[in-house]
Amino acid sequence: MGTEEAHDDHGHHLPAVEDWPRGFGEASWWPFVTALGAAGVYVAAALYILGRGDGAIVSPIAGPAALVVTIGIFLVGLYGWVYHAFVIKFWERDADAKSANKLRWGMLAFLGSELATFGALFGYYFYIRAGDWGSIFVGVPNLTTSLVIGNTLILILSSITLHYAHVAIRNDDRAKFVGGLAVTLLLGVVFIGGQIYEYYEFIIHEGFTLTSGFFASAFFGLTGLHGLHVSLGAVLLGIVFVRALFGQYSAERHVSVSTASMYWHFVDVVWVFLVVVLYVGAEVGA
Template identity: 70%
Template sequence: MATEESDDHGGHGHHLPAVEDWPRGFGEASWWPFVTAIGGAGFYIGAALFLLGTGDEPLIGSLVGPSVFVASTVVFLVGLYGWLYHAFIVNFWEGDASEHGSSRLRMAMILFLGTEVATFGAGFIYYFFVRAGAWSTEGFPHLVGSLVLINTALLVASSFTLHYAHVALLNDDRKRFIGLLGTTLLLGIVFIGGQIYEYYEFIVHENFTITQGVFGSAFYGLTGLHGLHVTLGAVLIGIVFIRALFGQYSSERHTSVSTVSMYWHFVDVVWIFLVVVLYVGAVFTI
């Protein structure tokens, strides 16, 4: 992913942070994926430290976990920006994107989604283990309410709008493409806001927290992990949307749109599975 600066390739004026890939002189080597991975690992470390800082006898300060989480978010977003910038944006302006390279990037996304299946699969296996046997719903909030149904409808609708935005681009209908892409971004942001509001209702009004039994840890662990993925997806769609406003993408060059679509459809499917297993399935006793 190493590239030269824009002034050496026509001066497109895309001088933003991370304009140089690094380390220099190592061919395809780049540290940006490594930086992104460090930030991603910090999410889990911050969550673990948060749990260690709660309870009647916390082992560490209550602000350590949130501080690590916030710092990890900054590192993750910086690494993600540098990675995406040099993998997609620079090459697009310089005209270096090729069908062969696009195929490799799509395959990379498929492999990445394979790791995501393993990540969520581990979480669901944990839930199935704690779900086995006797199960009391005492103390559970009302899980299947209007909010989760509306949120589910919004996320499903966003998959359709993103799909048809991609179709519009392939048909060279840029106005429809940008409109549907912006609609997808809006639906994703509203979904994230709805999940935050649901957490607020459960924690403040229902007194249902992550420390409330094995179901509490499973519920917030799985839905929180999914929420992080939706947030990342919204960031990616936002980047694609801004690039689209600047005139990028066409029916021949749309690798970023197709790879981001694959990711967004994945988090949509995971959410439907979450609703069926975690929300609906939790209220039934075995």
């Protein structure tokens, strides 16, 4: 293969062609790594169940350990995918409104698939609530605590600060932009810490776990999936924040700020709906 042919790349010029492995056009291993990490969450859940009770066939620590590893793989894959697809060559391209709109529509399509995922789990919850399941709330601890109320307010506040940062960069106010991003990222980390502490209280002190019944499986499935999404959002905001520190945004070039904001506002709205349906709904139905 000649040099001219090797650099042709079939007429495409996307950042992914610089990714590993080389020599396969636009092929990339990063989506595969991300998918592998996501699939590993289900393996970790299976190991957790197999490690419970007197007839456990694996170590009780196998499930949690596998979960930590697979989430790490997922986050690494996501970072590599986002970085190589959207960041590494960004400043070598011209500001193109058409390309920016493609990315925004791509994010909307992704959020549509996420809405379907959450909708399936909410459908499962509504199904078990609609049937004659009078005992599903037996053993369920008090869910609507000051912790969940505080965490909800924190996440709502993070959407406000992110909107403030987004408006600031559109007005080319870099100082307010970076400050708003920093506060948003901090609030997101605090929310994640609050949810981890909530799980600790439920599992260790209340004995309320994934295997405690139908409601418990719905509760941990929905809140765990949402917690994973908030963690991913924090990673995206972290990338945006680091790029902001290097001055890589302006009033004309901030499409990744827009797409990250869309994702963050989405997970905030899902959380509010989740609190009303799951937390408050459990208190009403108990």
